[in-house]
Amino acid sequence: MLRALFIHLSCSENPFPSGTLGGKKERSGKPPLPTIEAMSRSIDPALNRKIVSFGRSIFADLEDIEESPLSMRYWNSQLMQWSMSVPDFKVSLFRLVDVLPTLKSPEAVGDHVRQYLTEAAGRLHPSMAWLVGLSDCLLGRLITSFMVTRGVRQMASLFIAGADPKEALKPLRRLRRNGYCFTVDLLGEFCVCEEEAREYQARYIDALNTFGDEVPSWREAAPLAPGHPGEISPVCISVKLSALYSQTSSLNFKRSVDVLSERLSEIARAAQRRGALMYVDAEDSGNNPIIYESFKRVFSSPEFVSMPYPGIVIQAYSKGAESRVHEMLDFARSRGAPIAIRLVKGAYWDLERVLSAQNDWEFPLWTQKESSDACFERLSRILLDNTEHCLPAFGSHNIRSLSHACCYAEQRGLTPKNFEIQVLYGMAEPIAQAFKSRGYLTRMYVPLGDLLPGMGYLVRRLLENTSNESFLRHTFFDSEEVSTLLKEPHYSEPHDLAKDTTVPSTAATPQGDGVVMHLDY
Numbered sequence: 123m124l125r126a127l128f129i130h131l132s133c134s135e136n137p138f139p140s141g142t143l144g145g146k147k148e149r150s151g152k153p154p155l156p157t158i159e160a161m162s163r164s165i166d167p168a169l170n171r172k173i174v175s176f177g178r179s180i181f182a183d184l185e186d187i188e189e190s191p192l193s194m195r196y197w198n199s200q201l202m203q204w205s206m207s208v209p210d211f212k213v214s215l216f217r218l219v220d221v222l223p224t225l226k227s228p229e230a231v232g233d234h235v236r237q238y239l240t241e242a243a244g245r246l247h248p249s250m251a252w253l254v255g256l257s258d259c260l261l262g263r264l265i266t267s268f269m270v271t272r273g274v275r276q277m278a279s280l281f282i283a284g285a286d287p288k289e290a291l292k293p294l295r296r297l298r299r300n301g302y303c304f305t306v307d308l309l310g311e312f313c314v315c316e317e318e319a320r321e322y323q324a325r326y327i328d329a330l331n332t333f334g335d336e337v338p339s340w341r342e343a344a345p346l347a348p349g350h351p352g353e354i355s356p357v358c359i360s361v362k363l364s365a366l367y368s369q370t371s372s373l374n375f376k377r378s379v380d381v382l383s384e385r386l387s388e389i390a391r392a393a394q395r396r397g398a399l400m401y402v403d404a405e406d407s408g409n410n411p412i413i414y415e416s417f418k419r420v421f422s423s424p425e426f427v428s429m430p431y432p433g434i435v436i437q438a439y440s441k442g443a444e445s446r447v448h449e450m451l452d453f454a455r456s457r458g459a460p461i462a463i464r465l466v467k468g469a470y471w472d473l474e475r476v477l478s479a480q481n482d483w484e485f486p487l488w489t490q491k492e493s494s495d496a497c498f499e500r501l502s503r504i505l506l507d508n509t510e511h512c513l514p515a516f517g518s519h520n521i522r523s524l525s526h527a528c529c530y531a532e533q534r535g536l537t538p539k540n541f542e543i544q545v546l547y548g549m550a551e552p553i554a555q556a557f558k559s560r561g562y563l564t565r566m567y568v569p570l571g572d573l574l575p576g577m578g579y580l581v582r583r584l585l586e587n588t589s590n591e592s593f594l595r596h597t598f599f600d601s602e603e604v605s606t607l608l609k610e611p612h613y614s615e616p617h618d619l620a621k622d623t624t625v626p627s628t629a630a631t632p633q634g635d636g637v638v639m640h641l642d643y
């Protein structure tokens with residue numbers, strides 16, 4: 123799977139220049155949602171001024187932060203800057219990180235460092251050239267291997283809180299002491315057999331038991347924001363559903379939903395026993411229809427209808443996202459109890475692009491980053507207009523996207539108790555800190571897992587930090603003008619694509635090819 127992404131990295135960043143079509147096939151039969159004209163309409167200028175001013179105050183907070191060269195964060199940031207200045211180095215470095223856990227001897231690590239990095243390292247920095255140059259002799263290979271393996275492990279530990287729930291207790295407690303709540307995700311591998319699927323499910327139940335035994339007794343478990351629905355419990359998990367069944371596939375839709383609903387129910391039962399909150403993550407567009415169907419089946423059943431705020435994730439980069447939001451709000455209405463909805467942009471854009479191009483499939487996502495940003499804002503407003511049916515959670519590191527949600531909520535007379543902000547552990551901490559200090563409940567999404575499955579996750583974080591389209595890259599590395607970063611986004615897709623806002627139907631979703639596509643973003 124990562125190989126497909128590396129192919130992408132070697133190509134240009136976006137194959138759909140603004141104004142061109144991203145998909146070839148027509149889709150019909152579903153009523154069109156609002157026209158592109160309605161979707162593109164600018165927001166109230168007074169609201170926009172407020173968002174810009176709020177965003178500027180967040181940027182002002184970031185100015186005072188400087189990493190010490192003694193910290194791991196400083197060197198991680200340095201490495202990111204180098205890799206962005208020499209694109210070949212970025213591809214080679216991420217390839218090395220990906221392959222590292224499979225290399226069994228220091229000689230093998232040293233060999234791979236030499237083969238992957240020699241050419242690019244010379245153009246980077248004398249210290250890098252020196253480190254790579256060491257691997258020319260046996261002793262040098264041992265030193266290089268030690269330093270590279272240790273460095274990558276430390277880098278992974280910036281984004282992954284521990285190998286298992288017990289190891290994570292300390293960092294999780296620290297998070298709450300610092301004023302953040304959390305949701306824990308268990309990193310998984312490709313699930314190729316039922317034994318692995320069952321093992322993965324058991325790890326979730328074990329995590330709920332460990333946290334349920336420990337966390338409520340902490341002094342730090344007291345609600346960070348009393349009365350906030352997100353603080354009904356200090357324990358929260360995020361489940362990657364597709365990896366709970368080895369045959370998850372849209373070609374096997376009914377059975378996938380049957381099995382996943384049953385397995386999700388077992389996890390929900392453990393969560394309910396412990397009074398924990400839970401989210402079901404969104405994945406690629408092949409698996410998402412299965413995930414949404416299973417979510418609705420489980421949380422509409424009499425056993426779980428009283429479970430508070432079961433959470434689901436919606437991806438604004440999908441052309442079907444607005445339909446999906448309405449579908450989930452309808453579901454909450456029919457359930458008679460609110461759900462939580464985490465709005466994100468979506469983590470599988472590159473993967474879906476490569477697969478669509480390889481297989482000549484219709485591309486189900488927006489092709490321009492600005493359209494995803496605009497969609498995120500539009501959907502934020504819809505969620506905030508419906509807080510009696512949902513607890514909106516805005517999962518983003520983009521200051522404009524988050525500022526828009528906070529200011530629109532205020533304009534509607536809502537309070538910070540009506541929604542929450544969510545960020546990934548180890549990413550954009552200064553931004554999380556800025557929102558938390560303004561009184562917004564801020565939840566860290568915390569992955570746990572061993573180094574091997576963790577490498578895929580680490581590479582995706584590195585890709586996100588260095589992508590040309592990334593808000594974080596422009597904020598922290600390119601120092602782009604604040605006014606540009608805070609500009610109101612508009613849909614920039616051709617009209618005929620924008621009209622295609624239907625939820626992908628099971629039969630029409632070609633990605634489900636029998637291969638389990640589970641990936642930790």
Ligand SMILES: Cc1cc2nc3c(=O)[nH]c(=O)nc-3n(C[C@H](O)[C@H](O)[C@H](O)COP(=O)(O)OP(=O)(O)OC[C@H]3O[C@@H](n4cnc5c(N)ncnc54)[C@H](O)[C@@H]3O)c2cc1C
Nearest residue numbers: 403404466467468469489490491494517518519520592593
């Ligand atoms: C707490 C949390 C939980 C998350 N849970 C999930 C989850 O369950 N499922 C999931 O898929 N992701 C999840 N994500 C990841 C999320 O979808 C984004 O990948 C990530 O947050 C980057 O988006 P941003 O708004 O922070 O940054 P920005 O830099 O503003 O946006 C980057 C995003 O824009 C979109 N984009 C990039 N290029 C293009 C293009 N050419 N055309 C259209 N759109 C483009 C992509 O979605 C990309 O991730 C989660 C993120 C957070 C913070």
